[in-house]
Amino acid sequence: MKKRIALFAAFAFASLSFSSLAQAQDNVTLRYLASYGGISAHELADALGYFKGTGVSIENKGYASGGPESLFALASGSVDIGSAATPAVLNSIASGNKFVAAYPTNGIDNTTKSIFYVREDSPIKTVKDLAGKSVAINTLGAHLDYTLREALRQAGLPQNAAKPVAVPGPQLEQVLRSGQVDVAAFGYWQTTFEGVARSHGGLRPVFNDTAVLGEIAGGFTVLREDFVQQHPEAAKTFVQQSARALDYAREHPAEVRAIMAKVLKERGENPEVAQYFTGYGVRPGGKAEDRDVQYWIDILERDGALGKDQLQVTNVLYKAQ
Numbered sequence: 001m002k003k004r005i006a007l008f009a010a011f012a013f014a015s016l017s018f019s020s021l022a023q024a025q026d027n028v029t030l031r032y033l034a035s036y037g038g039i040s041a042h043e044l045a046d047a048l049g050y051f052k053g054t055g056v057s058i059e060n061k062g063y064a065s066g067g068p069e070s071l072f073a074l075a076s077g078s079v080d081i082g083s084a085a086t087p088a089v090l091n092s093i094a095s096g097n098k099f100v101a102a103y104p105t106n107g108i109d110n111t112t113k114s115i116f117y118v119r120e121d122s123p124i125k126t127v128k129d130l131a132g133k134s135v136a137i138n139t140l141g142a143h144l145d146y147t148l149r150e151a152l153r154q155a156g157l158p159q160n161a162a163k164p165v166a167v168p169g170p171q172l173e174q175v176l177r178s179g180q181v182d183v184a185a186f187g188y189w190q191t192t193f194e195g196v197a198r199s200h201g202g203l204r205p206v207f208n209d210t211a212v213l214g215e216i217a218g219g220f221t222v223l224r225e226d227f228v229q230q231h232p233e234a235a236k237t238f239v240q241q242s243a244r245a246l247d248y249a250r251e252h253p254a255e256v257r258a259i260m261a262k263v264l265k266e267r268g269e270n271p272e273v274a275q276y277f278t279g280y281g282v283r284p285g286g287k288a289e290d291r292d293v294q295y296w297i298d299i300l301e302r303d304g305a306l307g308k309d310q311l312q313v314t315n316v317l318y319k320a321q
Contacts, residue, residue, distance in 0.1 A: 066139025195276020
């Protein structure tokens with residue numbers, strides 16, 4: 001009888017331990033840094049309730065001024081989700097960080113793009129006129145920085161012909177209108193700030209990144225490889241539901257603007273800018289194509305930032321376990 005009780009107790013303890021372990025594994029919280037003036041697809045997925053009942057949740061740990069800062073926080077373990085322009089992601093992986101590009105954060109196409117503005121009375125008419133001029137971008141070493149370099153190269157100018165100046169998104173319009181810079185670049189993820197600036201008049205676009213790069217993913221949401229290995233189901237759920245939110249945004253833009261306004265207000269930001277949200281500019285299903293990554297690998301190899309065949313597309317993009 002005592003042996004039966006002991007066996008039952010051992011079985012019950014083992015069952016409880018297994019259940020507790022399974023529960024701990026099933027409930028995963030991913031920490032992230034938000035961006036001023038907008039919401040990511042995973043934030044939208046959370047607002048839409050897509051993570052409810054999945055065992056996956058996300059937690060805002062503050063703001064990132066740009067992609068490089070986001071990747072640094074990811075590498076340090078301060079957050080579990082990073083987000084950056086593709087070249088910044090590739091440079092980070094090449095430097096030894098074990099990251100995977102989970103899904104395209106945004107893309108550029110005919111409706112969603114980064115636009116380089118000047119004041120209406122500026123003598124700058126084309127990219128060639130940028131020689132010797134200052135260009136405000138949100139952060140150095142990210143999408144706008146590389147777009148500027150590539151635009152200059154295509155125009156037959158040295159890549160350092162213009163001087164990029166790091167300026168936070170909310171201040172881009174101010175530094176341009178006050179004459180502190182000659183050009184202000186509003187990123188594809190900053191369409192809310194761009195819309196507000198455009199509504200005030202007196203500005204003129206010179207070029208945009210779609211014209212320079214073609215339709216392409218602008219950047220990626222990034223996860224650490226060790227996180228994906230430790231939580232394969234959570235990673236899969238996170239990517240799938242975020243992609244689902246990207247599709248929702250394409251099909252229901254008005255509803256997303258309302259959600260964005262609510263989220264921005266809760267953060268203490270200006271909810272009025274949400275009316276200028278134009279979408280994420282990604283393909284149906286949130287799918288990445290090889291060109292989204294290979295384009296930048298080729299450029300980084302050409303410029304000597306990457307060694308020949310140092311990175312492969314298949315090793316960069318997330319693959320569900």
